[in-house]
Amino acid sequence: MSGVLVHLPSDGGTEAARGPVSLRLGPGDVARFGRGSASVPVELRLPHPAVSRLAGEIRVTEDHWQLSNLSTAQSYLVENPEGAGEYFRVPPRRAGAPVPFEFARVVLPTQDRLVSFQVFAPDHVYLGSGGSAGQGGTDTLTAFSLDRTSTYFLVLVALCEPRLRDESAVAVATTPQIVERLRNHPVCGRLTARAVSSHIDYLAEEKLRIAAPGGADSGPGGRRNGKREAIVGLVLRFGLVREEDLEILPPRRGAHRRPEVVGR
Structure with a gap:
């Protein structure tokens, strides 16, 4: 260092x-x-x-x-x-x-x-990808396997965008907001609200394995909101979605470039 x-x-x-x-x-x-x-x-x-x-x-x-x-x-x-x-x-x-x-x-x-x-501080130092190669035994399973070229990952980034941009410490994007946010993306121009909800369910249940939130008195809206918050909280805590991933989203209307930090 x-x-x-x-x-x-x-x-x-x-x-x-x-x-x-x-x-x-x-x-x-x-x-x-x-x-x-x-x-x-x-x-x-x-x-x-x-x-x-x-x-x-x-x-x-x-x-x-x-x-x-x-x-x-x-x-x-x-x-x-x-x-x-x-x-x-x-x-x-x-x-x-x-x-x-x-x-x-x-x-x-x-x-x-x-x-x-x-x-x-200087950039962090990371080990090479060789890891424990050659030590024998079965391969270590990946905790969270996400395809960063998939549509569900675009939905995930759009879901996390408000927190990544520090626009709100608690809010997550709604289904209509995600549909509108991805409307100008070449792959997601015809993405529907039902498809967005399906991607969110797939992320929670298959990719991230998040248990259904809420108790017996939680309505469908409460369970879905809790699921979204759980997804965003998990992926941001473990760095599965980062600020640089926002580059895969379409440009925001009227967005300005963030000023660069001087002196680094």
């Missing part, structure tokens, strides 16, 4: 405006952040009265980086801006919490606004 880049955006909204600050840290390096003072020096200064003088520290290891929350009262959030709302919470006094994101935003709460900075 070649280290990480810590970036603090410019603070143009304050009276003593400052420009952006960037720190490069290598394996074994530690950077402390907080409000700081003459007796408490910090490498990353966050000049807000609600931020502790010594709020936390970043420690870089050989293959990841860790975040320590030195506050006694405030929890911090570590967000994945590229992960459809993915985040985790670092509670007070938690030391050395490993951060799995390649691009992360550390958020500290204050009374009037959120104070945040970004951390860019």
